[in-house]
Structure formats: structure tokens, C-alpha cells
Amino acid sequence: MTEWSYTVRIWSIRKRPYRKPFQLRWRVGTRPHSESFLTSGLAESRRAQLITATRAGEPFDVDSGLPKSMVQKALDISWYQHARNYIEMKWDHSPATTRRNLAEAMATVTLALVKDTKGMADHRIVRRALYSWAFNANQWNEEPPDDVKAILAWVERKSLPTSALSDRLLVRKALDACARRLDGKATAGTVIARKRAIFHQSLSLAVDAELLTENPIPSVRWKAPEKVEEEIDPECVPAPEQAAALLAAVRGQGARGRHLEAFFGVIYYAACRPGETVGLKLADCELPRRGWGLLRLRESRARSGTAWTDSGEAHDQRGLKHRSRKAVRYVPIPPELVALLRWHITRFGAAPDGRLFRTARGGMVQESGYGEEWARARADALSPSEYASKLAKRPYDLRHAAVSTWLSSGVEPQLVAERAGHSVAVLFRVYAKFLKGGDEAANAKISARLRGHGSHPS
Incomplete structure (x- = not known):
């Protein structure tokens, strides 16, 4: 670690009978330093640099004897x-x-x-x-x-x-x-x-x-020309009946659509990110014949391109977002998704490595593939005005629909954040408009409570 000192003493230049006769001597702290030059002009120039640095109040490096500005210049890189x-x-x-x-x-x-x-x-x-x-x-x-x-x-x-x-x-x-x-x-x-x-x-x-x-x-007083909108736009989020219609429209797209219906269903009913859904395995699903089931989410298989992964594969195999590599997120799933997954497994089985969703050749589900199916499903399920709007423009909007549904159903925000894989702070920031949407119901509960204790003015 660099040791700095403001205690500097610089002596006059002396001449000696050597090849470089003009010697400059100075001391930093208790450490003596010297440098020899061919001409007195060079020696005087260096002495002036050191004196200027001391007058400017610069600290000196005890080891090299140089002021901080000169040390930084020597270390500088492009x-x-x-x-x-x-x-x-x-x-x-x-x-x-x-x-x-x-x-x-x-x-x-x-x-x-x-x-x-x-x-x-x-x-x-x-x-x-x-x-x-x-x-x-x-x-x-x-x-x-x-x-x-x-x-x-x-x-x-x-x-x-x-x-x-x-x-x-x-x-x-x-x-x-x-x-x-x-x-x-x-x-x-x-x-x-x-x-x-x-x-x-x-x-x-x-x-x-x-x-x-x-x-x-x-x-630096600099302001970005485009504001970052962190809050989810409610116009993008499908209502439960719209989400159900979209899933049905996916099922009607033929063989690939029938395979992807459960894929989109996991995003909607379990609020999974697409990358988490791509990596979902049969062993991590609890699917009882009746009642609620459970998903254990362990990894994300987001597509990043072969040039950026260590494995050379297009999909990067990582832990859950903003979690440790071994973290597991437990998400209870409703009977609707349980039935959908049970049918999917009966019809399509699982890949050799246990993945529920795959391409016709057994590879990872691609954004381009499921994106095409989603675009066709929107065209079939939505009205012309809805189709032209931002409603459910991306499959990721199904995740937003899940979180907003949970919030509007009265589920505690802490529990919603845990199931969605958010922090509570992010949940409040991103889904603020949906949280505000519960004001009327909250006001009604407060009014009922006040009336029950006779505190309402006559």
C-alpha cells in the first residue's frame, strides 16, 4: 500500500565528477532520494517540479519520492x-x-x-x-x-x-x-x-x-433525455379472463401451441420469468390430483448467445436472479396450473435431463419460437383495438398479470414478493399502481371498522 507524506525537504543541486554530474537530493519523511542529470538545466527543471508540488500541498510517495500527480502519471493507462x-x-x-x-x-x-x-x-x-x-x-x-x-x-x-x-x-x-x-x-x-x-x-x-x-x-450535472419508467403500465397487463383467452388461443395454434400452452401457463399462474420456465424440471414439480401444487425454482436458462456463455451454448445456466447459486424459490400453484402441467406431462413427457419444455429436437425453447406463437395467439384472442394496444405485447406481461392478480386478491405484499422472487422494495416500486388500486377496498374496511366502534360523526 502506498505511504504518503507531506514532510518534504529539497536541497540545492550539487555538482560531482561523474558522467551525470548534477545531482538533485531531497527527503520525503525520513527517506532520502536523489536523481542525477547531464545538465544543470534538467536538474533545475526537476527541482522546480518538486517545489511546485510541495507548494500546491501535494502528498509525496515515501518509496519513490515523487509527488502524487507524478506517481499517477507514471501509473496512467489508456x-x-x-x-x-x-x-x-x-x-x-x-x-x-x-x-x-x-x-x-x-x-x-x-x-x-x-x-x-x-x-x-x-x-x-x-x-x-x-x-x-x-x-x-x-x-x-x-x-x-x-x-x-x-x-x-x-x-x-x-x-x-x-x-x-x-x-x-x-x-x-x-x-x-x-x-x-x-x-x-x-x-x-x-x-x-x-x-x-x-x-x-x-x-x-x-x-x-x-x-x-x-x-x-x-x-457532473447531466440528465438522461429518456426517463426510466420502473412502474408497470396497467395497460400492458391482461385481466384474468384475457389471460385465459390468450392461453386457449395458444392451444389452438397446432402442435407447437399445445406444447407451449403449459409454458405460458407457468409464467402466468406461477409468475415465473421465461428463463426460469425454460429450466423447469419435472422433479421440481409437486402436482397432486386435487388442490394446490408446488414448484421449486432452482435455476434460470436465459438465452444470451453462444459468444457470451462459458459452455458455448446459447442458454446460460445460472441460479435464480439476484439469489445465491443454490437458492430455491418455492411457489404454490393453483389447481388450474396443476391440471395443465399434468396434461402436458401425460402428452409430451419430459426431456432426458428432466426439462418439461423443449423444441421438437429436444433443445432449449427459443424466444423466437414462443414469441411467434404468442403473436398469433394475441391476434386470435384480442379485439382489433386490444391487439393494436400494448396489452400482453410480450409473454413477460403474463408474469406481471400474475403479480397484479395476487395483489388485487389481497395477498400480503411480503408473500407476493417472496413468490415472485422480488424484494419488497422492488415490489412496491414496480407495482405501485396496482397497490394503489386497492385504495377503495382498504377505505371501505377502515370505514366499517370505525363504524363498528361508534366513532363515525353523527
Whole structure:
């Protein structure tokens, strides 16, 4: 660990009969230091630097004898290299989807932090090279194509030093890049927030590496052009009768639809995320002939792409979101879903590894496949005006429908959060509008209670 001291004494330059005759001597704390020069001008220049640092109140490194500004300059690296160091630090402990997001954010910021664009290839090609090669640690042991190699060499040559990020205007420039798409239009609010958070964390690493004295982002007065809407829009959420009609419409789509009816049913009745549903296994289902059943959710198999997973498979096998790898979430399921799953198992069985849902060849269910079936089901089940709206636009809206149904049924928010795999804070923030929807019922209960004790004014 670096030891700093403000106790510095600098002596006059002395001349000695050596090859470098002019010697500068100084002391930091109790540690003596010296440096020899060929000319008196060079020696005087270094002495002036040290004196200026002491007058500015800079601490000196006891081991090297240099002021903090000079130590940082010696340690400084390009932003491009720092971004790669950040990716390396995060890689092993990040799921594949997060890795992809990290690469996307670093590619965006790095292109904004170059000295100039002279000799730069097409913007899209450079972004692709950064995203697919420079910031994808899975590719670092592979030899990139010659054109990619040339692009990355240009970026490394043109990249600004990391210490330059102490300039707030430069930080603002990088944040502006996070808010724009390649076509110049504003990026979605959630994407801006995600990129800003990743950029902020990478600058915190720069502080830890002593490349910056502080993280400049909190001091920059910058506002994203697109607001992040965390609350679920009720217009997207189907009512129970609409959800039932959509599931029936999925069943009417032929063989693949009949297979996927239970898939969508798990999302709706158990509030499962699609990735959790893809990984659901027969052994984790309790399906009695009567009454409620139980699902034990252990993992998520979100599709991230073969380039980002350690296994080389398109679906990343991870634990539950924001939970430890061995965590299990227990979700009681109503008789409607129990019957649906029992029929599905009788009709389709399970894959060799126990998965309930699979493609015709036994592979993982793909978003593109079940997305097509869902789009056709919406067209069949919804009216023209409903179909043109945001209602149940994504299968994920079934999960929102489940949570909102539980809340409107009077289930305690703590229990809803536990079953949905949320924290209570996230539940209140994301489903605030549905919680507010219970005001009338709550008011009626309070009024009845007050009347029962004769406290209502006459």
C-alpha cells in the first residue's frame, strides 16, 4: 500500500565528477532520494517540479519520492486498456446477459473517449469490433481477423488516458454517447440507465487503481433525455379472463401451441420469468390430483448467445436472479396450473435431463419460437383495438398479470414478493399502481371498522 507524506525537504543541486554530474537530493519523511542529470538545466527543471508540488500541498510517495500527480502519471493507462481491465474483473462472476451488457456499454463509451476520429473506419464496424472482440473475454485467446486487428490497434492508439476523465466535460461527452443509438436517436431510458451504471462502476475501479482521485460522475450535472419508467403500465397487463383467452388461443395454434400452452401457463399462474420456465424440471414439480401444487425454482436458462456463455451454448445456466447459486424459490400453484402441467406431462413427457419444455429436437425453447406463437395467439384472442394496444405485447406481461392478480386478491405484499422472487422494495416500486388500486377496498374496511366502534360523526 502506498505511504504518503507531506514532510518534504529539497536541497540545492550539487555538482560531482561523474558522467551525470548534477545531482538533485531531497527527503520525503525520513527517506532520502536523489536523481542525477547531464545538465544543470534538467536538474533545475526537476527541482522546480518538486517545489511546485510541495507548494500546491501535494502528498509525496515515501518509496519513490515523487509527488502524487507524478506517481499517477507514471501509473496512467489508456481508457481502452482500463476498460479491458474492468471487463476482466467482472467477467468470471457475471452471467452471460450481464457480460453482453458490459461489452455494449464499454464499446459505447470507448468510442467517445478517443483523441480524434482521423483514420477511423465506419462507426458501426468499429463498434462491432469492440463489442465482439475487445470486450468479449471469451475471444481473447483467439486471433482476430486482420481487419478487426487493425481497428483495435487504431482504438488503442487513439484512446485517451484514463486520467483525462477528471475533466467533467469529457465525462459528459461519454454520458451523451450512452444516451444515443447508432442512428443518433435517443436510446431507451432503461438502456441509458444501464450504460450509465456500468460506466460509473468502471470509473470507481479507476479510483481504486489510483488512476483517478475521485469518481467524477456524481459531480457532473447531466440528465438522461429518456426517463426510466420502473412502474408497470396497467395497460400492458391482461385481466384474468384475457389471460385465459390468450392461453386457449395458444392451444389452438397446432402442435407447437399445445406444447407451449403449459409454458405460458407457468409464467402466468406461477409468475415465473421465461428463463426460469425454460429450466423447469419435472422433479421440481409437486402436482397432486386435487388442490394446490408446488414448484421449486432452482435455476434460470436465459438465452444470451453462444459468444457470451462459458459452455458455448446459447442458454446460460445460472441460479435464480439476484439469489445465491443454490437458492430455491418455492411457489404454490393453483389447481388450474396443476391440471395443465399434468396434461402436458401425460402428452409430451419430459426431456432426458428432466426439462418439461423443449423444441421438437429436444433443445432449449427459443424466444423466437414462443414469441411467434404468442403473436398469433394475441391476434386470435384480442379485439382489433386490444391487439393494436400494448396489452400482453410480450409473454413477460403474463408474469406481471400474475403479480397484479395476487395483489388485487389481497395477498400480503411480503408473500407476493417472496413468490415472485422480488424484494419488497422492488415490489412496491414496480407495482405501485396496482397497490394503489386497492385504495377503495382498504377505505371501505377502515370505514366499517370505525363504524363498528361508534366513532363515525353523527
